[in-house]
Amino acid sequence: MGNCKICDDKLGDAFPIREMMLGTREEFNYAQCTGCGTIQILNIPGNIGNYYPNYYYSFHHKIPALIQLPLFKRIFKDIRIKKKYRQKDTDIFNYLRPIQTLASHKILDIGCGSGKLICEMFNLGFQNVQGTDKFIEAGYDYGYGVKVFKKDLSELKKKSYNLLMMHHVFEHMDNPAEELVKCHRLLKDDGHLIIRIPVVGKAWDIYKTDWIQLDAPRHFFLHTVASMKILAGKAGFVIDNVIYDSTAFQFWGSELYKRDIPFVNENKEYRLPTDYYSTEELDNYEQLASGLNKEQQGDSAIFYLTKRR
Template sequence: MQKTRTRRCRICGSEEEHALYVAKETILGTFEKFSYFQCLDCGCLQISDIPANLADFYSQDYHTNILEFESRKTNAVSRFWREKATELLLSIPIGKGSPPPLFAKAFPGFLWRFKELGLNLHSRILDYGCGRGHFLFRLREWGFRNLFGVDPFYHGQDMIEEGISLKKGDYTLLGESFDLIILNHVIEHLEEPLAILRTLKERLTPTGTILVSTPIADSYGWRKFGNSWAMWDPPRHLHVFTAKAMALAAGRAGLQIAKVEYDAGKNLWATSQFFALHPEQKTPISQEELTRRQKPIRRWMRLLDEIGDSDMATFYLVLRPDNQNDVPGNSLSGFGDIDG
């Protein structure tokens, strides 16, 4: 690591002396090196120069395969009862906080989150950076009917079918208003995250929410594993935020953080361990190896979630009232990724 004065933070604008790092691509096994710097003021870890051929680093299977998911669709009867169960669960008062154990076992985590947000089956939901639409198809299986997806790296044709609209492109295609906008491990891939947050804010209904799930650069995992940290993922992750950087970005976009949920990510920790022990390994880590490495660290990861020092977080962004200070809200844990 060395120091540089030549870079300006793309999140907070700081031109102080920042820490400079070099990290290698590992997912595709190219081991190509990329320069990053970490802002001294907001802590955002960001690539020094965005590659002109960035799309080349996204293989066609980087996102979930829509055909694979569709082959596992539930039958009409099962889907009918799922829809009725979802409608009932979203309408009855169960309380807030972590979901009851029975609920957590019987239903996907996103239903509890949607219930807390006051959504219903007719709410308009946008998955920005939807990949091949896996999460939108999953939502449809649980009865949601107004689903939209946009992704600049979508490897498929634009489609509209049974309540789902998928488009290849960026935020300039958006012309609708939404009750919920999801960026599930997307913001770290964006070349201009501030510009996109500003545009998405304009597409939010007055009571709407933007959910942003993303890696956290000042987490214990980053401090422990350094160049082997799985969530770094160069060069695809262009900006790895801290909670402070996210609060600043939200404020500059006319938003504020209402709540934060932390998630250590057992697969990511196991992968980071593997990279640290096998830095030149070109074969992807197997599921068996992931499972073996997860068991002894689960308790530790739960502790990191509780103290807000986990590798990932989900930020609830809402419209900021006039003259509202840019401060993070409550810190909660327990849900993981948006589509959990």
């Protein structure tokens, strides 16, 4: 069967996974490593771009208009942000709170699509935000220094950033070890890298090949904490923290696949859980997800990495 691309241990038997987001139902062979537990695609299709149609969700985010803070707030921007970490309970501040990223820090969002997140961060007070995505048609310049580059990480200046972010991007990379080395090069000493990815957890045990986060063939690797530690160490990083952030999606989405219902409907729109499940059922799924997160068995996690000198 071959060896794992992460730890070089032996792979288990191959198993087919259907493409179910778009509903083509084509089968792609995957295998799970007997060592680190990573689930990985065995052969990446040559036409992988066909599985990212123009209605793919990351290509269609509404971009908020940029709002420049008053001069007084810009002068005291780092003090403002520190205060917000203590007071604000929003997704972005919850996400950055473990590393206390400052407003003056230079931030790069990798695989950012059209740049929705960096625009939101600018409006919250982060003044040096950029993005890069080599698969977009062209770059964007939103003003105030907020830009999205159509570039590979190797094309950016080394030691330029305090923080790099990957939001559900790393699992789409065919050579994650190489990409982490590129990230290490881009970061300043003691800089941080945040990677948010699906991980092998209880949902895999329950649903197996119907687990929605497998997302064949777009997801090349479904990682574990063990595989992430191996990759991080080889690239010169240390993992400081892992926070599980899975949601009810792991249940209601996988249940749809069990019923042979694709995620995208015939109108090329993403299905809503409220069309298939009662409020009580969805609340129960959220409670189950919360419990799994506490047990470190959720199917999604945030990894906080620090660059070693």
